[in-house]
Amino acid sequence: MRALIVDDERLARKELMKLLEEHPSVEVVGEAMNADEAIQLVNDLNPDLLFLDIQMPGKTGFQLLEELDAVPLVIFTTAYDEFALKAFEVNALDYLLKPIQPERLAEAVSKLADKERAINIALRGPEKKLGLQDQVFVKDGDRCWFVSLNNVRLFESDGNYIKVYFDNNRPMIHKSLNALDEKLDERAFFRASRKHIVNLSWVEGIEPWFNGGLMVKLRGGDKVEVSRRQAAKFKDMMSL
Amino acid sequence: MIEIELNNLKSQLNPHFIFNALNSIRALVDENPRKSKLAINQLSNILRNSLASDKKGLTKFEDELKIVKDYLGLESIRFEERLKTEFDIHPESYKFLVPPLMIQTLVENGIKHGISKLTPGGTIRLTTDVLSDRLTVQIRNSGHLVNGTKRSKEGLGLKNSIQRLKLIYGEEASFRIVNESDSIVLTELVIPQNRSHESINRR
Numbered sequence: 001m002r003a004l005i006v007d008d009e010r011l012a013r014k015e016l017m018k019l020l021e022e023h024p025s026v027e028v029v030g031e032a033m034n035a036d037e038a039i040q041l042v043n044d045l046n047p048d049l050l051f052l053d054i055q056m057p058g059k060t061g062f063q064l065l066e067e068l069d070a071v072p073l074v075i076f077t078t079a080y081d082e083f084a085l086k087a088f089e090v091n092a093l094d095y096l097l098k099p100i101q102p103e104r105l106a107e108a109v110s111k112l113a114d115k116e117r118a119i120n121i122a123l124r125g126p127e128k129k130l131g132l133q134d135q136v137f138v139k140d141g142d143r144c145w146f147v148s149l150n151n152v153r154l155f156e157s158d159g160n161y162i163k164v165y166f167d168n169n170r171p172m173i174h175k176s177l178n179a180l181d182e183k184l185d186e187r188a189f190f191r192a193s194r195k196h197i198v199n200l201s202w203v204e205g206i207e208p209w210f211n212g213g214l215m216v217k218l219r220g221g222d223k224v225e226v227s228r229r230q231a232a233k234f235k236d237m238m239s240l
Numbered sequence: 241m242i243e244i245e246l247n248n249l250k251s252q253l254n255p256h257f258i259f260n261a262l263n264s265i266r267a268l269v270d271e272n273p274r275k276s277k278l279a280i281n282q283l284s285n286i287l288r289n290s291l292a293s294d295k296k297g298l299t300k301f302e303d304e305l306k307i308v309k310d311y312l313g314l315e316s317i318r319f320e321e322r323l324k325t326e327f328d329i330h331p332e333s334y335k336f337l338v339p340p341l342m343i344q345t346l347v348e349n350g351i352k353h354g355i356s357k358l359t360p361g362g363t364i365r366l367t368t369d370v371l372s373d374r375l376t377v378q379i380r381n382s383g384h385l386v387n388g389t390k391r392s393k394e395g396l397g398l399k400n401s402i403q404r405l406k407l408i409y410g411e412e413a414s415f416r417i418v419n420e421s422d423s424i425v426l427t428e429l430v431i432p433q434n435r436s437h438e439s440i441n442r443r
Contacts, residue, residue, distance in 0.1 A: 009260075009264065009318055009319070009320075010320060011263070011264045011267035011268065011271075011317070011318065011320075012260075012263055012264070012267065014267045014271070015263060015266055015267035018267070018270065034359055055256075055356070057356060057357050057358055057359045057361075058357075058359050079255075079256050079259035079260040079263060080255040080256040080258075080259045080260075081256065097259070098259055098260065098262075098263040099259065099262050099263040099266045100263075
């Protein structure tokens with residue numbers, strides 16, 4: 001597993017490196033001391049895993065994740081941060097408290113190895129487009145999630161934001177639907193209209209609609225209109 | 241009554257600081273064992289004083305200054321070249337008693353909200369002056385106060401300090417925090433000599 005360490009303190013990075021010497025399955029490919037450096041390195045090195053500090057000058061670890069398209073596996077590292085700990089407990093994200101206990105690190109690494117295996121078995125697209133196996137980071141107020149795109153049935157644009165539909169949640173991300181559309185794998189996601197992108201694997205039924213459009217029913221009951229312009233393309237994709 | 245209130249307002253060490261310090265020390269054990277030993281002593285001194293300060297109303301300026309220096313020593317290990325410190329202490333300052341951990345809290349505030357937010361870091365400068373039986377303590381830190389948008393949590397340390405001053409000294413002490421320039425925040429504390437306030441020190 002190729003890992004990137006993100007922490008503004010040199011000694012904290014050094015200590016983690018030292019602890020990771022015990023784990024040959026984790027190869028540290030880079031270190032970043034702030035969010036901007038980290039974003040650059042994530043794009044250049046494409047690591048499988050981030051060890052991520054939360055409080056950093058400039059942008060926080062959460063803001064960093066919000067700026068990434070596809071998010072690698074993440075283990076948060078923090079000394080003590082009431083707000084962050086709350087977010088972790090609610091969503092069971094993996095985190096390590098500094099000073100890091102070697103046993104806890106070992107646990108986190110072995111949990112990751114399982115996850116990694118699952119991801120590797122799944123097919124990864126040839127280009128760097130976001131497919132069903134990729135995960136994105138979504139934060140809404142106090143809560144945050146890593147969501148597998150598999151579970152996202154619908155993206156809906158709302159002003160400068162996009163509502164992300166998964167389970168019973170609809171948090172917002174600050175992005176334009178056009179920008180997102182370019183990133184998504186077109187075999188998995190379909191631009192139904194100016195307002196919507198649907199996950200094709202969630203489509204349950206299709207009905208003709210007014211003006212030559214279509215009405216798509218998703219598992220779970222959401223209905224999305226496909227504009228006339230897109231309807232022909234959609235029929236192509238959904239037929240043999 | 242006042243004592244109970246004071247106890248509730250007493251400065252508390254920030255756990256974020258303690259655990260970050262311990263984490264730096266853990267790395268330092270390999271890199272610089274001597275420095276790590278010094279750091280352990282600095283941290284013990286701060287912890288001991290923070291526990292003991294529950295029991296006293298006021299403390300000697302000298303002891304408070306030692307804590308501030310130990311505290312800054314530890315933060316320097318963590319921030320390395322990103323934190324610079326400067327002291328300019330008036331020799332008569334040592335005649336004064338001060339509320340325990342108050343100067344430390346204000347210095348910590350300057351680091352937490354000022355220097356730690358700046359990628360290149362900055363400077364903490366502690367200056368004292370004595371004029372007509374009053375001690376002026378000035379803390380300058382790199383950074384900028386944003387008016388109005390401060391989160392209430394951030395203001396708690398300052399609010400507590402102001403209330404503590406009022407309870408101990410009435411109207412005789414003063415406190416202010418201002419942007420001295422675009423890039424320097426000044427926190428200033430003026431306290432009277434302790435004569436009439438010694439009673440609070442005997443419990």
